[in-house]
Amino acid sequence: MIEGIDIQHIIIVSTLMFFIGVYGFMSRKNLITMLMAVELMLNSININFVAFNRYLHPENMQGHFYSLFIIAIAAAEAAVAISIIINLYRNLHSIDVEDVNKMKH
């Protein structure tokens, strides 16, 4: 628990971060920058889990372990997404979402 800080402040920061990620996901065209926006969103969710765990139920550590598992899943997701992006670039020579209208080739 951070001294002098309410739980609301932490959650407001993570909410802002989440919606900035949503903005990036909607306004970008490049697949790699969209992936970065998704990472931002996952990261803000982790902050939420940890804050709820620390402020409301510090006697057991569910939020902590869920954050650990979410980080592992984010790593797996980034690896698969980047391999798909590299394969698309090899076939189409572009990684804009608008050029990717067929996954089968």
Place this chain on the structure above:
Amino acid sequence: METIIFYIISAILIVFSVLTVTTNKILRAAVYLLFTLVATAAFYFMMEYEFLAAVQLTVYAGGIVVLIIFSILLTHQINMDLEKSDRLKKISSALIVLLGSIIVIFTISKYPFIPGSGIEDAADTSINSIGRQLLSYGEGGYILPFEVISILLLAAMIAAIIIAKKEKE
């Protein structure tokens, strides 16, 4: 003192998040993403979850950002500007995001967060007890998700190799 540090870290987090999604150079976006991830690790340090902060630094800042930078180097010219998306799309998504965040922040500031009964006896957050809890079968043990995650990581690794490898002609 901690209050000031908290607000500084929050400012860094928000500013670099905005820069990540608005900058025109893609490599800079990746570096700004690195700054936000490190600031998040600082949050975890302030909340005394040292192990989680270390995992955040190694997996996110050390792993995912390096992976993203490598994929940028494989698919882009470094000093190329990103194609600008049209103004209407930007404005409409900004409006939606603004509306959503206002609703959520309003709800959060109204909601009374009531701590649970065990607020006084905080759990042991040493790496020793975390390791025991991750691998225990009993109550509060996380052996099943731990094993499922290991299988998921193996599957993702094989999938990444198969998708990204060159097809033989």
